[in-house]
Amino acid sequence: MQAIKVRVFVVLMLMVAVLLSGYVGMLALSVKNVVLRKESEAKTALLRVEVSKMEHEYITRVGDITLVRADGIGLSKVASKSFAERRILVGQAN
DSSP: HHHHHHHHHHHHHHHHHHHHHHHHHHHHHHHHHHHHHHHHHHHHHHHHHHHHHHHHHHHHHHHOOOOHHHHTTTTOOOOOOOOOOOOOOOOOOO
């Protein structure tokens, strides 16, 4: 009878150890995910700043284009324009 109690106790302790190690592992993964999310948010913020700077530079440069400057670098006015048109919308084929 005593041997059965010892075995049950050992099995229960092993189960507790497995569950505890699983809990610690999941907790570590959660902390890692939080840290990675914070890093990705910081990188996203930096990328937004860079994109904003590029947009500002683009708008500034587009504003600097004039007819005189375009003629100076060899650009000419387009005589005739034609556009490709898609007659069938995606998902609405006849």
